C-alpha cells in the first residue's frame with residue numbers, strides 16, 4: 001500500500017474484511033512518518049498506489065511496485081483526471097499489457113493491472129540518470145531519479161542561487177537539498193565549509209549520498225535539529241503534490257534565526273512572484289533581494305534579533321530560555 005496522505009485507504013481496507021496484513025510505504029517523511037527510498041520487498045498479493053505526479057515517476061513507481069507483486073497479484077492505481085488519470089491506463093498498458101479501468105467517479109479513476117510475464121525494472125538503481133551542468137566555472141555532475149525536483153536538468157532558480165552565492169565558510173545547511181546540487185557546487189568550488197544536507201524525501205537523500213559523498217544528511221520534515229549554522233542555503237519547496245503550499249517556506253523563515261549563528265545568514269531562491277519579504281522581515285533585521293529575473297529572486301536575510309539569538313553558554317534561544 002503506497003500512500004502519502006492520511007491512512008484513508010488502509011482504514012477502508014481494514015474495514016473491508018477478508019484483507020490480510022496491510023503494509024504501508026511512504027515516499028516522504030512528512031509529519032515524521034517512516035519513509036524509505038524504495039518500496040519494501042514483498043511479494044504482495046495486492047498493491048494500492050495513489051497516482052504520483054509526472055508520467056516518468058508513474059512509470060518508475062509502477063515498475064518498482066509491479067515487480068513486487070506475487071504471481072496473480074493485482075496493482076490498483078487511483079488518481080484524479082486533472083492529475084493526468086485519464087492517460088494512466090495507456091501508460092500502464094505499455095508495462096503490464098492488459099489494464100482495466102475498474103472505477104470512474106467524480107473526475108477520478110482507478111485502474112487495475114496484473115503482474116506481467118515480462119520483467120519489470122524493479123530496482124531503484126535501474127532508474128537513475130546522469131545529469132551535468134557548468135555554473136560559475138564549476139563543473140557539476142550528479143545522479144538523479146524521476147521523482148526528484150528538476151530530475152533531468154539544473155533548475156533555473158537553483159542556477160541563479162548558485163551564481164549569487166559568495167564564497168561561504170563554516171557550518172552550512174543545504175536545506176531541502178534534493179539530489180544535493182547546491183552542496184556539491186559549494187564543495188567543488190572549494191568553499192571551506194562543514195556541510196549538512198536535509199530533505200523530507202529519502203530518495204533525495206539516497207541521491208545526495210552518491211552526489212555529495214561523506215556528507216551528513218538528515219531526513220526531516222522542515223528544518224532538521226542541529227546547528228547553529230553559519231549559513232542556511234535553500235531552494236525551498238513551494239508545492240505539496242500539485243497544490244501550492246507556502247507552509248515550509250514560512251516555517252523556514254521563522255525557524256532559521258534560532259538555528260543560525262548570530263552573524264549567520266539565510267540564502268533563498270524563490271519564484272519571482274512569491275511574497276517572501278514580509279516573512280523574512282518578521283524574522284531578520286536585514287533582508288535584501290540580491291538577484292532577480294522575471295521568474296526568480298534570490299534573497300539574503302541577516303541580522304538576528306536579540307530575542308531570537310542563541311545563548312552562547314546554553315545554545316538555547318534567549319526567548320525560549322525566558323519562557324522556561
Ligand SMILES: C[S@@+](CC[C@H](N)C(=O)[O-])C[C@H]1O[C@@H](n2cnc3c(N)ncnc32)[C@H](O)[C@@H]1O
Pocket residue numbers: 149150155158175176177178179180181182198199200201204220221222223234235236237238248
Ligand atoms: C525546489 S526543490 C530543491 C531541490 C534542490 N535543492 C535543488 O535546488 O535542485 C525542494 C525540495 O524540498 C523538499 N521538501 C519538500 N517538502 C519538504 C519539507 N516539508 N521539509 C524538507 N524538505 C522538503 C523536496 O523533497 C525537494 O527536494
